[in-house]
Amino acid sequence: MAPAFLKEKAIHGAVGVLTYLILSALLVFILAPMVFMLTASFMPARDIISMPYPWVPKGWYGHNFVKAIAGNDRTYLFFRSFWNSMVVAVAITISTIMIASLTGYSLSKFSFRGRDLVFMIIMATMMIPFEAIMIPLQVVSTQLKLTNTYAGLILPFLVDAFGIFLMRQYFITFPDEFIDAARVDGMTEFSIYRKILLPNSGPAIATLAILTFRNQWDNLMWPLLVVQSERMKTLTLYIMKFTGDINSDEGSQMAVSLLASIPMVLMFFSLSKYFISGSAVFSARKG
Amino acid sequence: MPRTVRSTLKKKQDRWGLVFAAPSLFFFAVFSFYPMFSAFFTSFTNKQALSLARPKFIGLENYSYLLQSPDFWNSMRATAVFTLGTFSALVVFSLLLSALVSELRVGKKLFQLAYYSPAVLSSVVAATIWLLIFDPRGLANQAMNAVMNTPGVDHYWFVNPYKEQFSTMLVYFWKHIGYFVIICISGMASVPPSVYEAVRMDGCNRWQSYWHITFPLLRPTVVLVSIMSMILCLRTFSVQYLFTLGGAPERAINVITMNIYFTGIRFFRTGRASAMSIILLIIMVVLTWLQFRVTRSEEVNY
Structure with a gap:
């Protein structure tokens, strides 16, 4: 009884980890564009198009918002x-x-x-x-x-x-x-x-x-x-x-x-x- | 005597019901049925928005023009490709993900909310974000290159028509998957737990119980999700339009709604655009009718 029980638990554990892995991979796909929007709005254009994308703004670059509100x-x-x-x-x-x-x-x-x-x-x-x-x-x-x-x-x-x-x-x-x-x-x-x-x-x-x-x-x-x-x-x-x-x-x-x-x-x-x-x-x- | 008093009172009450429904009926008469019939009649004329001449009745000429127009068939194909591609991905993934999410012990609500969150953004915003992602220096290329180990390669997302169609599908999938995951999860929640307990006692594992129990019982939900997402995809406009404005070639993503807009508003061909609207309407009516029929016959009893 005990080994079977343990085995089942191990399988469940593995399945659980796999589930979280798959779901998290999709989570990254879902959230990345939004994080991109959030972080890029605080970056000067040259940082946004630099490769690889830095993900963290170097500072609070507010000029984008000024421009967004003022219009071109x-x-x-x-x-x-x-x-x-x-x-x-x-x-x-x-x-x-x-x-x-x-x-x-x-x-x-x-x-x-x-x-x-x-x-x-x-x-x-x-x-x-x-x-x-x-x-x-x-x-x-x-x-x-x-x-x-x-x-x-x-x-x-x-x-x-x-x-x-x-x-x-x-x-x-x-x-x-x-x-x-x-x-x-x-x-x-x-x-x-x-x-x-x-x-x-x-x-x-x-x-x-x-x-x-x-x-x-x-x-x-x-x-x-x-x-x-x-x-x-x-x-x-x-x-x-x-x-x-x-x-x-x-x-x-x-x-x-x-x-x-x-x-x-x-x-x-x-x-x-x-x-x-x-x-x-x-x-x-x-x- | 009291009986008649009561029934006249009831009648008087019920008259209020009609009064309360009147504003809606009036609204739909003016803003749904009138324009529908108007589109129907206009589709048999050569009406043009800027022309001062009285529109002439030309019979089925608009329809025969459309059926011979490569541009129209291109739109039908673009719409069909987009709809089939997006809707099948939405259905498959919403089923898969909802099965996985509902298995979770921790973070069930959190995953649902996170998946749903792109739906909060407007389509215009979604398209704007993804235009930058599909930029030659954008995240799409970076992610592809990281996965395929091809540093510095531009995958030309908008140059190849298939990739361009795929890009619009991806945006739609991204924006709407959470919504359908939630629908599937609440559909699953309506399967009584006693059913699962019974099959577990019979020695089914999770996969078996999902395949043999949840999935069949979920059929109405699957049908619902399919038809809803299909209708949603047929009506797509913002993403394709914004992508076109952003420099993506128009041809591969010139879906039917965009074609109606271009024909009717930009080229002032009201009659022809109306004929296209009627065709869209017919497709929609057939699909919705299917939805009603299928969901009604699929009512399940446990």
């Missing part, structure tokens, strides 16, 4: 672009939460005629990739003079089917007794939503908020289509122009990337739980 043409549009991205992403996040939760409430706790049809129609929109409808949307935006406006950037993303699905799944598990009790107390349907459903759906809302905010912070295609003026550029467009400029250098490219990632990185470190739950929503099975 010293117009300081970085702040403006940051602000634009913030306005658009926050507005879309808020509207998605409001509309998706309201619709999710409707589709989970009411039984009006045609409810299942409504749900199916909304789910069907998941099949329409934005890239397939962006050209008509751009044509209409131009006709309505929505190009270079916040409205033009925000309107096509006010809510999305996935958000509605997520909120509906969450509300289905919400006990009916609370809602019925509130009805007996004479609360209106809307105040039930506002005072009972919303305050009790923190995790779902946090998950949806993070997903929505990240998607918008990442959005390149739509701003590319409806923004031409420098002052209305979002951060993604700013980075694209800044790094594409002949006068930009490696260090300031990494510095601007780092600066642009700060909001998401802060969210990731403070709310990592909801990033994971957001990914896991899909794999949740019914039954």
